[in-house]
Amino acid sequence: MAARRGTIRVSASGARNPIGQVRDLVAAARRLPVDGGTAWDDPRIRQRLAQLYIDCEAMKYTRFRALTRQNRGEPPGPEGSILKLSGSELGVRIADAAGEVLGMHALVNRGSELVPDAPRWLNRLVAARQYTISAGTSEIQRNILGERVLGLPKG
Numbered sequence: 001m002a003a004r005r006g007t008i009r010v011s012a013s014g015a016r017n018p019i020g021q022v023r024d025l026v027a028a029a030r031r032l033p034v035d036g037g038t039a040w041d042d043p044r045i046r047q048r049l050a051q052l053y054i055d056c057e058a059m060k061y062t063r064f065r066a067l068t069r070q071n072r073g074e075p076p077g078p079e080g081s082i083l084k085l086s087g088s089e090l091g092v093r094i095a096d097a098a099g100e101v102l103g104m105h106a107l108v109n110r111g112s113e114l115v116p117d118a119p120r121w122l123n124r125l126v127a128a129r130q131y132t133i134s135a136g137t138s139e140i141q142r143n144i145l146g147e148r149v150l151g152l153p154k155g
Helices: 018-031 043-071 079-107 118-132 138-149
Strands: 002-005 008-011
Touching: 018 043, 018 079, 043 079, 079 118, 079 138
Parallel strands: none
Antiparallel strands: 002 008
16 A cells, blocks of 8 residues: 655655565575476576566665655655556566466465465555555556656656
8 A cells, every 4th residue: 555745755664565475475485396496496486586686676776766855855856656667667577477476376375385486475465456446547657647747748
């Protein structure tokens, strides 16, 4: 759930903590057996999770920019739209990665020894797409950024 303060979006209670989710996926990949090893042994999985971690860090610094503007008393900039767009798209990519890393375990609504938080991942997979349409669709956020930041004509 995101609350709005001016046009800066702030996460309420950390319910959507993408870096925590990526760390949880890394831990799951390290313990899930796949083809005589673990999911972590697959370089594509490691690369995908590393990219998600990088994207989370980029969002963190964008939030810092928004807070810096606010602390200086400057008017809100494009960071709200950037965070909404990148955050919702990141949520979908995390859910997709969870499906790949957890495989069949992502579709079970009951925890197991290998994936004790399976119900959370099932919920994440089912609900991820909604983030691209709630509180301003990704398309609307792209239009806002295109018109207000890039100076493109209104479409």
